[in-house]
Amino acid sequence: MPDLLDRLRERDWRLTAQRRVVTEVLGGEHVHLTADEIHALAARRLPEISRATVYNTLSELVALGEIREVNTDGRAKRYDPNAHQAHQHLICIQCGTIKDVHPEDNPLSALPPSERFGFDISDVEITYRGLCPNCAS
Protein backbone atom coordinates (compact mmCIF):
# COMPACT_ATOMS: atom_id res chain seq x y z
CA MET A 1 0.00 0.00 0.00
CA PRO A 2 1.51 3.37 -0.99
CA ASP A 3 1.83 5.96 1.72
CA LEU A 4 -1.02 8.32 2.55
CA LEU A 5 0.51 11.39 0.90
CA ASP A 6 1.22 9.37 -2.24
CA ARG A 7 -2.33 8.08 -2.38
CA LEU A 8 -3.69 11.58 -2.03
CA ARG A 9 -1.60 12.86 -4.90
CA GLU A 10 -3.23 10.25 -7.15
CA ARG A 11 -6.68 11.41 -6.32
CA ASP A 12 -8.09 14.67 -7.56
CA TRP A 13 -7.21 16.51 -4.38
CA ARG A 14 -5.14 19.68 -4.34
CA LEU A 15 -2.32 19.09 -1.90
CA THR A 16 -1.91 22.53 -0.37
CA ALA A 17 0.59 23.40 2.36
CA GLN A 18 -2.22 23.25 4.94
CA ARG A 19 -3.48 19.87 3.83
CA ARG A 20 0.04 18.56 3.72
CA VAL A 21 0.86 19.42 7.34
CA VAL A 22 -2.45 18.08 8.60
CA THR A 23 -1.80 14.85 6.75
CA GLU A 24 1.78 14.67 7.98
CA VAL A 25 0.98 14.99 11.67
CA LEU A 26 -1.43 12.09 11.30
CA GLY A 27 0.37 8.80 10.98
CA GLY A 28 1.31 5.61 12.73
CA GLU A 29 -0.52 2.93 14.65
CA HIS A 30 -2.23 3.59 17.97
CA VAL A 31 -2.48 7.27 17.00
CA HIS A 32 -5.84 8.86 17.80
CA LEU A 33 -5.57 12.63 18.05
CA THR A 34 -8.34 15.17 18.53
CA ALA A 35 -8.87 17.97 16.03
CA ASP A 36 -7.39 20.45 18.50
CA GLU A 37 -4.32 18.30 19.05
CA ILE A 38 -3.89 18.03 15.29
CA HIS A 39 -4.29 21.77 14.98
CA ALA A 40 -1.62 22.39 17.61
CA LEU A 41 0.82 20.01 15.94
CA ALA A 42 0.13 21.43 12.49
CA ALA A 43 0.55 24.98 13.77
CA ARG A 44 4.09 24.18 14.88
CA ARG A 45 4.99 23.82 11.22
CA LEU A 46 2.57 26.28 9.67
CA PRO A 47 1.77 28.81 12.38
CA GLU A 48 -1.17 30.51 10.74
CA ILE A 49 -3.20 27.45 9.81
CA SER A 50 -6.78 27.95 10.96
CA ARG A 51 -9.03 25.71 12.98
CA ALA A 52 -11.56 25.73 10.15
CA THR A 53 -9.03 24.35 7.69
CA VAL A 54 -8.05 21.57 10.06
CA TYR A 55 -11.70 20.60 10.47
CA ASN A 56 -12.29 20.86 6.71
CA THR A 57 -9.26 18.75 5.88
CA LEU A 58 -10.14 16.09 8.42
CA SER A 59 -13.69 15.87 7.04
CA GLU A 60 -12.35 15.46 3.53
CA LEU A 61 -9.92 12.75 4.58
CA VAL A 62 -12.78 10.93 6.30
CA ALA A 63 -14.92 11.25 3.16
CA LEU A 64 -12.02 9.92 1.08
CA GLY A 65 -11.83 6.95 3.42
CA GLU A 66 -8.22 7.74 4.34
CA ILE A 67 -8.82 8.27 8.05
CA ARG A 68 -11.54 7.21 10.47
CA GLU A 69 -13.48 9.15 13.09
CA VAL A 70 -13.47 7.52 16.51
CA ASN A 71 -15.90 8.49 19.25
CA THR A 72 -14.31 7.30 22.42
CA ASP A 73 -15.94 9.12 25.26
CA GLY A 74 -18.55 11.64 24.19
CA ARG A 75 -15.91 14.31 24.24
CA ALA A 76 -13.83 15.41 21.25
CA LYS A 77 -13.78 13.08 18.27
CA ARG A 78 -10.47 11.45 17.50
CA TYR A 79 -8.98 10.82 14.07
CA ASP A 80 -7.44 7.49 13.22
CA PRO A 81 -5.01 7.21 10.29
CA ASN A 82 -5.22 3.41 10.46
CA ALA A 83 -8.28 3.27 8.22
CA HIS A 84 -7.33 0.51 5.82
CA GLN A 85 -7.08 -2.27 8.36
CA ALA A 86 -10.27 -3.13 10.20
CA HIS A 87 -9.60 -2.93 13.90
CA GLN A 88 -11.14 -2.15 17.25
CA HIS A 89 -10.03 -0.14 20.28
CA LEU A 90 -8.84 -0.82 23.80
CA ILE A 91 -8.88 2.18 26.13
CA CYS A 92 -7.42 2.67 29.59
CA ILE A 93 -10.10 3.93 31.95
CA GLN A 94 -7.45 5.75 33.95
CA CYS A 95 -5.08 7.50 31.56
CA GLY A 96 -7.04 7.32 28.32
CA THR A 97 -4.38 5.52 26.28
CA ILE A 98 -5.90 3.99 23.16
CA LYS A 99 -4.58 0.82 21.51
CA ASP A 100 -5.58 -0.71 18.19
CA VAL A 101 -6.67 -4.32 18.69
CA HIS A 102 -7.76 -7.10 16.36
CA PRO A 103 -10.35 -9.61 17.60
CA GLU A 104 -10.07 -13.12 16.22
CA ASP A 105 -13.64 -13.85 15.21
CA ASN A 106 -15.86 -11.78 13.01
CA PRO A 107 -17.69 -9.77 15.69
CA LEU A 108 -20.92 -9.99 13.73
CA SER A 109 -21.14 -13.75 14.06
CA ALA A 110 -21.95 -13.51 17.76
CA LEU A 111 -25.26 -11.77 17.05
CA PRO A 112 -27.92 -14.37 16.25
CA PRO A 113 -30.63 -13.63 13.65
CA SER A 114 -33.23 -13.47 16.40
CA GLU A 115 -31.36 -10.46 17.80
CA ARG A 116 -31.06 -8.58 14.52
CA PHE A 117 -34.56 -7.12 14.35
CA GLY A 118 -34.53 -7.47 10.57
CA PHE A 119 -31.66 -5.03 10.21
CA ASP A 120 -29.14 -5.29 7.38
CA ILE A 121 -26.04 -4.84 9.54
CA SER A 122 -23.05 -3.28 7.80
CA ASP A 123 -20.66 -2.34 10.57
CA VAL A 124 -19.60 -3.29 14.09
CA GLU A 125 -17.66 -1.06 16.44
CA ILE A 126 -16.17 -2.47 19.62
CA THR A 127 -14.56 -0.62 22.51
CA TYR A 128 -12.78 -2.60 25.21
CA ARG A 129 -12.08 -0.75 28.43
CA GLY A 130 -9.77 -1.58 31.30
CA LEU A 131 -6.68 -0.64 33.24
CA CYS A 132 -3.41 -0.47 31.35
CA PRO A 133 -0.33 -2.12 32.90
CA ASN A 134 1.20 1.27 33.58
CA CYS A 135 -1.81 2.50 35.57
CA ALA A 136 -2.23 -0.85 37.34
CA SER A 137 1.17 -0.60 39.00
Place this chain on the structure above:
Amino acid sequence: MPDLLDRLRERDWRLTAQRRVVTEVLGGEHVHLTADEIHALAARRLPEISRATVYNTLSELVALGEIREVNTDGRAKRYDPNAHQAHQHLICIQCGTIKDVHPEDNPLSALPPSERFGFDISDVEITYRGLCPNCAS
Protein backbone atom coordinates in the same frame (compact mmCIF):
# COMPACT_ATOMS: atom_id res chain seq x y z
CA MET B 1 -35.99 -7.08 40.70
CA PRO B 2 -38.02 -4.30 42.30
CA ASP B 3 -38.88 -1.34 40.17
CA LEU B 4 -36.50 1.60 39.78
CA LEU B 5 -38.47 3.98 42.02
CA ASP B 6 -38.72 1.32 44.71
CA ARG B 7 -35.01 0.66 44.58
CA LEU B 8 -34.25 4.36 44.89
CA ARG B 9 -36.44 4.68 47.97
CA GLU B 10 -34.30 2.05 49.68
CA ARG B 11 -31.13 3.92 49.06
CA ASP B 12 -30.24 7.07 50.89
CA TRP B 13 -31.56 9.26 48.10
CA ARG B 14 -34.13 11.97 48.68
CA LEU B 15 -36.91 11.37 46.20
CA THR B 16 -37.98 14.91 45.36
CA ALA B 17 -40.67 15.81 42.86
CA GLN B 18 -38.01 16.66 40.28
CA ARG B 19 -36.12 13.41 40.72
CA ARG B 20 -39.37 11.51 40.59
CA VAL B 21 -40.47 12.87 37.21
CA VAL B 22 -37.02 12.38 35.70
CA THR B 23 -37.04 8.82 36.92
CA GLU B 24 -40.56 8.24 35.69
CA VAL B 25 -39.97 9.37 32.12
CA LEU B 26 -37.09 6.93 31.92
CA GLY B 27 -38.30 3.39 31.59
CA GLY B 28 -38.72 0.45 29.29
CA GLU B 29 -36.54 -1.47 26.87
CA HIS B 30 -35.10 0.09 23.73
CA VAL B 31 -35.45 3.51 25.39
CA HIS B 32 -32.44 5.78 24.90
CA LEU B 33 -33.37 9.42 25.38
CA THR B 34 -31.10 12.46 25.38
CA ALA B 35 -30.96 14.80 28.36
CA ASP B 36 -32.94 17.39 26.40
CA GLU B 37 -35.62 14.87 25.48
CA ILE B 38 -35.84 13.84 29.12
CA HIS B 39 -36.07 17.47 30.16
CA ALA B 40 -38.90 18.09 27.69
CA LEU B 41 -40.86 15.05 28.89
CA ALA B 42 -40.28 15.90 32.54
CA ALA B 43 -41.36 19.49 31.97
CA ARG B 44 -44.76 18.30 30.74
CA ARG B 45 -45.46 17.11 34.28
CA LEU B 46 -43.43 19.62 36.26
CA PRO B 47 -43.16 22.72 34.06
CA GLU B 48 -40.49 24.56 35.97
CA ILE B 49 -37.95 21.80 36.27
CA SER B 50 -34.55 23.12 35.22
CA ARG B 51 -32.03 21.73 32.81
CA ALA B 52 -29.42 21.67 35.58
CA THR B 53 -31.58 19.45 37.76
CA VAL B 54 -32.16 17.02 34.91
CA TYR B 55 -28.40 16.80 34.30
CA ASN B 56 -27.73 16.46 38.04
CA THR B 57 -30.32 13.73 38.46
CA LEU B 58 -29.09 11.78 35.46
CA SER B 59 -25.50 11.94 36.76
CA GLU B 60 -26.62 10.67 40.13
CA LEU B 61 -28.58 7.81 38.61
CA VAL B 62 -25.53 6.87 36.55
CA ALA B 63 -23.34 6.98 39.69
CA LEU B 64 -25.89 4.79 41.51
CA GLY B 65 -25.66 2.32 38.64
CA GLU B 66 -29.36 2.62 37.90
CA ILE B 67 -29.03 3.92 34.35
CA ARG B 68 -26.27 3.83 31.76
CA GLU B 69 -24.81 6.53 29.55
CA VAL B 70 -24.66 5.60 25.89
CA ASN B 71 -22.52 7.47 23.38
CA THR B 72 -24.00 6.65 20.05
CA ASP B 73 -22.80 9.20 17.59
CA GLY B 74 -20.65 11.92 19.09
CA ARG B 75 -23.73 14.03 19.54
CA ALA B 76 -25.84 14.15 22.69
CA LYS B 77 -25.36 11.35 25.20
CA ARG B 78 -28.32 9.04 25.67
CA TYR B 79 -29.54 7.54 28.92
CA ASP B 80 -30.46 3.89 29.14
CA PRO B 81 -32.70 2.65 31.98
CA ASN B 82 -31.84 -0.95 31.09
CA ALA B 83 -28.72 -0.97 33.24
CA HIS B 84 -29.12 -4.25 35.07
CA GLN B 85 -29.01 -6.50 32.05
CA ALA B 86 -25.76 -6.46 30.08
CA HIS B 87 -26.58 -5.69 26.50
CA GLN B 88 -25.30 -4.03 23.36
CA HIS B 89 -26.83 -1.71 20.77
CA LEU B 90 -27.98 -1.92 17.19
CA ILE B 91 -28.51 1.43 15.46
CA CYS B 92 -30.13 2.31 12.15
CA ILE B 93 -27.76 4.45 10.10
CA GLN B 94 -30.74 6.12 8.44
CA CYS B 95 -33.32 6.92 11.11
CA GLY B 96 -31.26 6.49 14.28
CA THR B 97 -33.52 3.89 15.91
CA ILE B 98 -31.68 2.10 18.71
CA LYS B 99 -32.38 -1.50 19.72
CA ASP B 100 -31.05 -3.43 22.69
CA VAL B 101 -29.37 -6.63 21.51
CA HIS B 102 -27.77 -9.58 23.28
CA PRO B 103 -24.82 -11.31 21.61
CA GLU B 104 -24.46 -15.02 22.30
CA ASP B 105 -20.81 -15.27 23.22
CA ASN B 106 -18.95 -13.28 25.79
CA PRO B 107 -17.56 -10.52 23.56
CA LEU B 108 -14.31 -10.53 25.50
CA SER B 109 -13.44 -14.08 24.47
CA ALA B 110 -12.72 -12.99 20.90
CA LEU B 111 -9.77 -10.86 22.00
CA PRO B 112 -6.67 -13.06 22.36
CA PRO B 113 -4.12 -12.36 25.09
CA SER B 114 -1.62 -11.20 22.49
CA GLU B 115 -4.01 -8.38 21.65
CA ARG B 116 -4.62 -7.23 25.22
CA PHE B 117 -1.41 -5.26 25.76
CA GLY B 118 -1.35 -6.33 29.39
CA PHE B 119 -4.61 -4.51 30.14
CA ASP B 120 -7.01 -5.75 32.80
CA ILE B 121 -10.14 -5.44 30.70
CA SER B 122 -13.35 -4.80 32.62
CA ASP B 123 -15.89 -3.77 30.03
CA VAL B 124 -16.80 -4.22 26.38
CA GLU B 125 -19.11 -1.95 24.44
CA ILE B 126 -20.38 -2.99 21.02
CA THR B 127 -22.34 -0.93 18.53
CA TYR B 128 -23.81 -2.66 15.49
CA ARG B 129 -24.90 -0.39 12.66
CA GLY B 130 -27.12 -1.06 9.69
CA LEU B 131 -30.37 -0.34 7.93
CA CYS B 132 -33.57 -1.09 9.78
CA PRO B 133 -36.35 -2.94 7.93
CA ASN B 134 -38.45 0.20 7.89
CA CYS B 135 -35.78 2.31 6.20
CA ALA B 136 -34.81 -0.51 3.82
CA SER B 137 -38.24 -0.57 2.20
Place this chain on the structure above:
DNA sequence: CCCTAACTTAGACAAGGTCTAAATTTAAAG
Protein backbone atom coordinates in the same frame (compact mmCIF):
# COMPACT_ATOMS: atom_id res chain seq x y z
C1' DC C 1 -0.98 37.77 -17.32
C1' DC C 2 -6.04 37.16 -16.16
C1' DC C 3 -10.03 34.84 -14.67
C1' DT C 4 -12.31 31.76 -12.07
C1' DA C 5 -12.74 28.10 -9.07
C1' DA C 6 -10.78 26.15 -5.16
C1' DC C 7 -9.02 27.01 -0.88
C1' DT C 8 -8.16 29.45 3.59
C1' DT C 9 -9.24 32.54 7.19
C1' DA C 10 -11.32 35.02 11.33
C1' DG C 11 -14.74 35.12 13.87
C1' DA C 12 -19.73 34.54 14.65
C1' DC C 13 -22.72 31.05 15.86
C1' DA C 14 -24.72 26.62 17.75
C1' DA C 15 -25.25 22.35 20.46
C1' DG C 16 -24.34 19.99 24.42
C1' DG C 17 -22.84 20.19 28.80
C1' DT C 18 -20.81 22.15 33.41
C1' DC C 19 -20.55 25.40 37.07
C1' DT C 20 -21.84 29.01 40.42
C1' DA C 21 -24.25 31.78 43.56
C1' DA C 22 -28.56 32.58 45.29
C1' DA C 23 -33.13 30.87 46.50
C1' DT C 24 -35.92 27.21 48.14
C1' DT C 25 -37.04 23.01 50.36
C1' DT C 26 -36.40 19.45 53.64
C1' DA C 27 -35.71 17.34 57.83
C1' DA C 28 -33.38 17.18 62.20
C1' DA C 29 -33.06 19.42 66.61
C1' DG C 30 -34.94 21.92 70.26
Place this chain on the structure above:
DNA sequence: CTTTAAATTTAGACCTTGTCTAAGTTAGGG
Protein backbone atom coordinates in the same frame (compact mmCIF):
# COMPACT_ATOMS: atom_id res chain seq x y z
C1' DC D 1 -44.35 24.18 66.37
C1' DT D 2 -40.13 26.92 65.37
C1' DT D 3 -35.39 27.18 64.35
C1' DT D 4 -31.54 25.93 61.85
C1' DA D 5 -28.38 23.55 58.84
C1' DA D 6 -27.92 20.73 55.04
C1' DA D 7 -29.58 19.21 50.68
C1' DT D 8 -31.66 20.45 46.53
C1' DT D 9 -33.14 23.43 42.78
C1' DT D 10 -32.77 27.29 39.81
C1' DA D 11 -31.32 30.81 36.21
C1' DG D 12 -28.07 31.94 33.68
C1' DA D 13 -23.09 32.49 32.87
C1' DC D 14 -19.62 29.95 30.95
C1' DC D 15 -16.92 26.21 28.53
C1' DT D 16 -15.79 22.85 24.84
C1' DT D 17 -16.39 21.12 20.50
C1' DG D 18 -17.79 21.78 16.11
C1' DT D 19 -20.16 24.29 12.02
C1' DC D 20 -20.97 28.12 9.09
C1' DT D 21 -20.33 32.47 6.54
C1' DA D 22 -18.40 36.15 4.12
C1' DA D 23 -14.33 37.98 2.66
C1' DG D 24 -9.61 37.33 1.29
C1' DT D 25 -5.99 34.49 -0.98
C1' DT D 26 -4.01 31.21 -4.11
C1' DA D 27 -3.26 28.69 -8.19
C1' DG D 28 -3.88 26.61 -12.69
C1' DG D 29 -6.05 26.76 -17.48
C1' DG D 30 -6.50 29.69 -21.26
